[in-house]
Amino acid sequence: MNYDYLRHHFLDLLVDIVNTDTNVVLLCIILVASIIVLDALSTYAKEKRIAAGVNRSIKERKQILPDLKPLSSRNYVSDMQGLAGNPDGLVSENGFIIPIEVKPLAKKIRDRYVAQLLVYMRLVEEFEGKKPPYGYLILGKKARKVKIYNSEKRQAWLQYYLDQMRDFVDKNEPLKPLPSKSKCQRCNVRHRCNFQMTESASLSPTHRSLKIAQSNEFSDPSDTTH
Numbered sequence: 666m667n668y669d670y671l672r673h674h675f676l677d678l679l680v681d682i683v684n685t686d687t688n689v690v691l692l693c694i695i696l697v698a699s700i701i702v703l704d705a706l707s708t709y710a711k712e713k714r715i716a717a718g719v720n721r722s723i724k725e726r727k728q729i730l731p732d733l734k735p736l737s738s739r740n741y742v743s744d745m746q747g748l749a750g751n752p753d754g755l756v757s758e759n760g761f762i763i764p765i766e767v768k769p770l771a772k773k774i775r776d777r778y779v780a781q782l783l784v785y786m787r788l789v790e791e792f793e794g795k796k797p798p799y800g801y802l803i804l805g806k807k808a809r810k811v812k813i814y815n816s817e818k819r820q821a822w823l824q825y826y827l828d829q830m831r832d833f834v835d836k837n838e839p840l841k842p843l844p845s846k847s848k849c850q851r852c853n854v855r856h857r858c859n860f861q862m863t864e865s866a867s868l869s870p871t872h873r874s875l876k877i878a879q880s881n882e883f884s885d886p887s888d889t890t891h
């Protein structure tokens with residue numbers, strides 16, 4: 666291949682580019698720009714998905730749970746219990762399948778996280794054939810691992826709320842709201858809610874006794890290990 670031959674082809678190429686239809690060039694620019702935008706959106710969505718704890722892949726779970734060896738997660742649907750759930754992870758420890766729930770934005774343990782994990786423990790017992798003695802909550806950016814024991818006391822606490830929810834659905838019983846100042850201040854529907862708690866309001870005796878029962882349930886330091 667000599668120099669003149671290459672130069673000839675290079676000049677031909679330049680002429681072709683100059684003569685290319687402007688619309689084709691514009692189309693190419695739009696296509697490249699679209700690919701860049703889609704790629705940026707996909708990366709952004711993936712970051713948000715990981716932060717929110719939705720549908721993590723095994724690779725992502727391993728990044729979050731470096732000292733655990735996650736199994737493939739499962740989507741449990743129990744007609745018998747009327748419960749369904751998809752734990753963020755499952756690990757095998759001492760012959761038990763242990764469910765994991767990851768809350769990357771959480772700063773502390775909340776009742777609803779514990780309730781979610783207790784539901785997973787019921788589902789794992791039904792579908793994996795053995796009652797898990799505990800589950801893990803992974804909290805905050807530093808992935809603090811908290812062991813939540815599957816105690817009868819906790820399951821009874823969960824059952825209380827499940828019964829309430831089922832009563833409401835089955836018998837159309839009136840809702841029993843449990844307002845709190847901090848919750849109501851941030852609630853999106855507070856302007857339409859007759860139960861919202863304002864700065865000056867205080868808990869009713871019923872609400873107070875329920876709150877005390879809940880706080881006693883979770884104040885036992887021997888029942889969780891960090």
Ligand code: SF4
Pocket residue numbers: 842843844845848849852853854855858859860861862
């Ligand atoms: S404003 Fe009403 S719905 Fe919202 S948290 Fe308070 S009690 Fe619940």
